[in-house]
Each structure stands twice: as C-alpha cells, then as structure tokens.
Amino acid sequence: MDATPQRDPGRRSLSTTCCIVGGGPAGMMLGVLLGRAGVDTIVLEKHADFLRDFRGDTVHPSTMRVLHELGWLDAFLQRPHQKLVRIGGDFGGRYLHVADFSKLDVPAKFIAMMPQWDFLDFLAEQGARYPSLKLLRKTEAVDLIEDGGRVAGVVAKTAEGSLEIEADLVIGCDGRHSITRARAGLEVEDIGAPIDVLWFRIGRSKQQIEPAFLHAVAGGFLVTIDRGDYWQCAYIIGKGQTDAVKARGLDAFRAGIVAIVPALAEHIADVKSWDDVKLLTVTIDRLRHWSRPGLLCIGDAAHAMSPVGGVGINLAIADAVATANALAEKLRTRGVTAADLDAVQARRLLPVKIIQGVQVAVQNRIINPALHGQIDPPALLRLVDAVPALQRLPAMLIGLGVRAEHVRSPITTP
Numbered sequence: 425m426d427a428t429p430q431r432d433p434g435r436r437s438l439s440t441t442c443c444i445v446g447g448g449p450a451g452m453m454l455g456v457l458l459g460r461a462g463v464d465t466i467v468l469e470k471h472a473d474f475l476r477d478f479r480g481d482t483v484h485p486s487t488m489r490v491l492h493e494l495g496w497l498d499a500f501l502q503r504p505h506q507k508l509v510r511i512g513g514d515f516g517g518r519y520l521h522v523a524d525f526s527k528l529d530v531p532a533k534f535i536a537m538m539p540q541w542d543f544l545d546f547l548a549e550q551g552a553r554y555p556s557l558k559l560l561r562k563t564e565a566v567d568l569i570e571d572g573g574r575v576a577g578v579v580a581k582t583a584e585g586s587l588e589i590e591a592d593l594v595i596g597c598d599g600r601h602s603i604t605r606a607r608a609g610l611e612v613e614d615i616g617a618p619i620d621v622l623w624f625r626i627g628r629s630k631q632q633i634e635p636a637f638l639h640a641v642a643g644g645f646l647v648t649i650d651r652g653d654y655w656q657c658a659y660i661i662g663k664g665q666t667d668a669v670k671a672r673g674l675d676a677f678r679a680g681i682v683a684i685v686p687a688l689a690e691h692i693a694d695v696k697s698w699d700d701v702k703l704l705t706v707t708i709d710r711l712r713h714w715s716r717p718g719l720l721c722i723g724d725a726a727h728a729m730s731p732v733g734g735v736g737i738n739l740a741i742a743d744a745v746a747t748a749n750a751l752a753e754k755l756r757t758r759g760v761t762a763a764d765l766d767a768v769q770a771r772r773l774l775p776v777k778i779i780q781g782v783q784v785a786v787q788n789r790i791i792n793p794a795l796h797g798q799i800d801p802p803a804l805l806r807l808v809d810a811v812p813a814l815q816r817l818p819a820m821l822i823g824l825g826v827r828a829e830h831v832r833s834p835i836t837t838p
C-alpha cells in the first residue's frame with residue numbers, strides 16, 4: 425500500500441479517483457474502505473509514521489463493531505491494549521458510577537485503550553492488501569487545485585519537491601487545523617471550549633488508587649486512565665491558563681495533582697520538568713457546509729471535538745464508514761454529485777451536533793464549575809449512579825454514539 429511518488433525531472437503529478445488528505449482515524453479508515461471497494465484512492469499523510477504526541481488512544485465499542493463487521497476484530501485485539509469496562513467519578517469525595525460498557529449488546533463490551541499509532545498501523549496493514557489504495561507518507565497537502573470553481577485535486581509538498589494529485593474527489597481528513605477546509609474557504613462555526621488539557625503520565629505501583637476515572641475537587645479536575653504500568657493523566661485547566669499554571673512552578677503543579685488524588689504522591693516525581701507536561705488546546709467547532717463541488721471534509725476537519733468522552737476518534741471512524749457507504753460505488757463509476765456529498769453531511773450532522781452539545785454541557789455544567797470551586801454533580805448523574813440499569817445509557821452515548829454506522833460499502837477481491 426505504501427507508495428513513494430515517482431521521481432520525475434519535470435513536474436511531478438499523479439491522478440486518482442479519490443485523494444484523501446490526512447492519515448488519521450478518519451482518513452485511514454476511509455482509505456481502507458475505499459481500497460476494499462476497489463476505488464483508486466491515494467491517502468496523503470504529512471508525517472513519516474503514525475508516531476507522534478498523544479492524540480487520543482480510545483477505541484470505542486462502535487469502532488470495534490465496525491472492525492468486527494470487517495472480520496478484523498480478533499486480529500485488532502491481539503495488539504496490546506487495556507480494557508476500560510466502567511467509568512466512574514469522584515465528585516468531592518462522593519463516588520458516582522457513570523457508565524457501564526459491559527451492559528452493551530456489542531462484540532466488544534469495553535473501551536480498548538491502545539496507542540493511536542498502533543490502531544493506525546493496524547489499519548495501514550489491513551489497507552496494504554488492496555492494490556487500489558496507496559498511502560503516501562511524508563506528503564503534505566499545501567493547496568487545492570481548482571478548475572472552474574470545482575476542486576480538482578491537491579498540491580502537496582514532499583522531500584522530492586512539489587507534487588500535483590488530480591482527483592475526481594478530494595476528501596479532507598486533515599484534522600482540526602485542516603488546510604483543505606481553509607483553502608476551500610468553508611465557513612467554520614466556533615462552538616467554544618472554556619478548557620485546555622495538560623497531559624502527563626505518572627508511574628503506577630501495584631497498589632491501586634480508588635477506581636475513579638474522573639476526579640473533581642473544588643478548584644481542580646483530573647482524569648486518570650489506567651495504562652497498565654502508568655496512569656495517563658489529563659489535568660483540566662481554564663482556557664489559556666497554561667502560563668499561569670507554569671508561573672506557579674512545578675512543585676505547586678505536582679502538589680495540586682496530589683491534592684486531587686493523594687494516591688498519586690508516590691510517583692508524582694515522574695513529572696520531572698515541564699517537558700513531561702503536554703498542553704493540548706481544546707476546540708469544538710464545525711463547518712456550516714462540509715463540501716464544495718469536488719471536495720468533502722469529514723472527521724475533525726468537519727467538526728473538531730473536545731476530548732470529553734474520548735469520542736472524537738470514533739466519530740471520525742463513523743464518518744468514514746458513512747462516507748464509504750454513500751460514495752464508494754459512485755466513486756467507482758465516477759458519478760459522485762454535489763447532492764451525494766450533501767447527503768454525507770445530512771447523515772452525520774445530527775450525531776455530531778448531539779455529541780458536541782453533550783460535550784459543551786459537561787464542560788459548562790460539571791468541569792468548569794469544579795474549576796471554580798463548585799462540585800455539585802447534576803441530578804441526572806446522581807440518578808444514573810443510584811439506578812445501575814441506567815448506566816447503560818451513558819455507556820451507549822459514549823461507546824456507541826448516536827447513529828450507528830454499519831459497513832455497507834462493497835468489497836472487491838484484490
């Protein structure tokens with residue numbers, strides 16, 4: 425599947441049916457599905473590999489159901505991962521059960537915590553069996569080719585110089601800083617996120633800390649994710665507060681973490697310098713219109729997600745499945761219309777709006793108040809805790825999303 429653009433002393437160019445910009449979860453899954461359907465497809469990924477800073481390591485039941493439908497779930501679960509079966513929260517000393525994935529009727533009743541590069545490598549391996557799919561690494565889209573008001577391809581930067589890729593359809597899967605959506609002039613609606621996240625890891629001794637996942641205290645909010653031999657920690661701060669946090673010093677930062685979860689004290693010295701703490705700015709936005717003639721955006725390029733619920737990867741995968749379902753056959757017969765592109769947005773907009781709405785509500789009703797000293801979990805959360813059967817509902821929302829996408833795109837034998 426990997427392909428190196430051919431060296432050409434003159435202008436280098438390629439032509440394909442579908443050019444996907446970005447080899448993240450949306451782009452890789454879409455590429456694999458289109459390759460599987462026999463559509464001539466090129467995926468451009470600006471990095472040399474999938475190894476990079478933390479980008480979300482949660483593979484949810486909905487995504488594993490897709491892998492199951494493709495016959496790949498067992499192979500996927502051979503890769504090292506941790507299983508997250510339940511989510512709970514410590515709200516000022518009061519433990520609340522939030523979600524129980526074991527109650528879902530799906531092939532994998534848990535969230536698989538797996539480094540995203542392993543997941544993307546897995547998809548790349550599956551894609552390698554389809555000759556019509558090519559993955560060009562170290563190839564960065566820098567511009568769109570326009571032809572009479574229609575997007576007709578992509579200009580990319582490579583180590584060998586500039587490369588033009590002509591395509592019937594360009595699909596922007598290049599994340600929340602998408603160059604495709606910017607160059608296409610698609611209008612972005614900023615939904616707003618009052619928080620940022622500082623990520624770090626702290627070693628884990630055999631002694632368990634309390635099984636909470638969310639920890640809210642007056643003035644602080646921490647998420648701890650069990651990664652086997654360490655805790656992956658997300659410390660939520662007010663938007664733009666990183667410099668203020670750093671100005672208070674590393675000792676104060678460590679003390680603040682231990683004040684939220686005292687059991688982390690034993691290994692808090694693992695945070696040795698600010699280099700061990702990564703800022704990820706949180707954005708929630710969406711495009712008013714996801715397409716133009718010749719171009720469609722999906723995944724974070726169409727709707728940047730907050731880390732709340734860890735659902736961004738899974739929405740990106742659902743978008744990819746829906747896009748392949750709607751377009752694979754039409755791409756193969758080269759008959760994609762503007763209405764077909766609109767239909768993808770029409771199908772995916774409602775789930776995106778609902779999940780973004782829930783993320784905003786959690787930010788505004790739970791996280792932000794905790795950061796400002798108020799810990800009073802909403803009545804709904806207390807009800808879910810009190811009635812275990814109700815813990816299936818948040819598990820469905822987080823684990824399966826709002827509109828199920830099943831693989832219906834065709835398969836052609838390579």
Ligand SMILES: Cc1cc2nc3c(=O)[nH]c(=O)nc-3n(C[C@H](O)[C@H](O)[C@H](O)COP(=O)(O)OP(=O)(O)OC[C@H]3O[C@@H](n4cnc5c(N)ncnc54)[C@H](O)[C@@H]3O)c2cc1C
Pocket residue numbers: 445446447448449450451468469470471479480481482563564565566597598599600601602603621704705706707722723724725728729730731733734735736737738740
């Ligand atoms: C702080 C934070 C934590 C998060 N945690 C989680 C989590 O735990 N679980 C979860 O599900 N979601 C999480 N998310 C959201 C999640 O990261 C995204 O929703 C998801 O990765 C979107 O997938 P995507 O394929 O659309 O875009 P991305 O994952 O952003 O992938 C885009 C790809 O395009 C490539 N690219 C970009 N520009 C170009 C270009 N010009 N040319 C070629 N290639 C390009 C990039 O290198 C990248 O590989 C988090 C987000 C944030 C901000």
